[in-house]
Amino acid sequence: MMTGKHALVTGGGTGVGRAVALALAEAGAAVTICGRRPEQLATVARENDRVVAIAADVTDEAAMAALHADAEKARGPFDIVVANAGMSGSSPAHRTSLADWQHTLDVNLTGSFLTVKPALAGMTARKSGRIVFVASTAGLKGYAYVAPYVAAKHGVVGLMRALATELVRTGVTVNAVCPGFVETDMLQESVQRIIEKTGRTVEQARASLAATNPQGRFIQPQEVAAAVLWLCSEAGASITGQTLSLSGGETW
Helix, strand or coil: CCCCCEEEEECCCCHHHHHHHHHHHHCCCEEEEEECCHHHHHHHHCCCCCEEEEECCCCCHHHHHHHHHHHHHHHCCCCEEEECCCCCCCCCHHHCCHHHHHHHHHHHHHHHHHHHHHHHHHHHHHCCEEEEEECCHHHCCCCCCCHHHHHHHHHHHHHHHHHHHHHCCCCEEEEEEEECCECCHHHHHHHHHHHHHHCCCHHHHHHHHHCCCCCCCCECHHHHHHHHHHHHCHHHCCCCCCEEEECCCCCC
């Protein structure tokens, strides 16, 4: 289904990024993953020989431009770009430092822009391409104690809509998937913060997060990967400018 396609997945060493990269590779795509932790990237690359790992920081414009140039030279231009890299912290807004605010926006929002920017001219010229932002339900509604993350993910959704409008006549589609809490390392970090700040048990902390999903469960990385795979397929050719909520009905 994806044979002959070249895909970039940022944050590809763990969680959703790993699941997306492996799903694209299993569908036949050549996949380049990037992130800041070479060991984790190498582990994913060993799982499928269609996956190649390149260490790069999505907040570094020169590094992302170099990644695109090097990957294109080695395997051809990117047909698919999945901007997945992200991070989150937690604190009341009045206790959030400017440094924490800026870092969250740098990784989640600016990093998403720098991930896709080098691919835009080529995709437009070829009149073909798929761009998918991994946003969050935090891009569709507000949550307490994560103001920088909510602001950043709303920005990612806005960026997606702007690019979709700009590219709508070029054959390039631009969409966002917006999962609720996903069973990943980031979820475990959120659980740990709840335990430290409230004294709850692991089970109580996990239950409080799972309760945000009307289905009473966490989203699995493979579910997000399946949604991305569909948006990148020929079946998704008419889908652009959309937010796909994977949240058990929490948001639409």
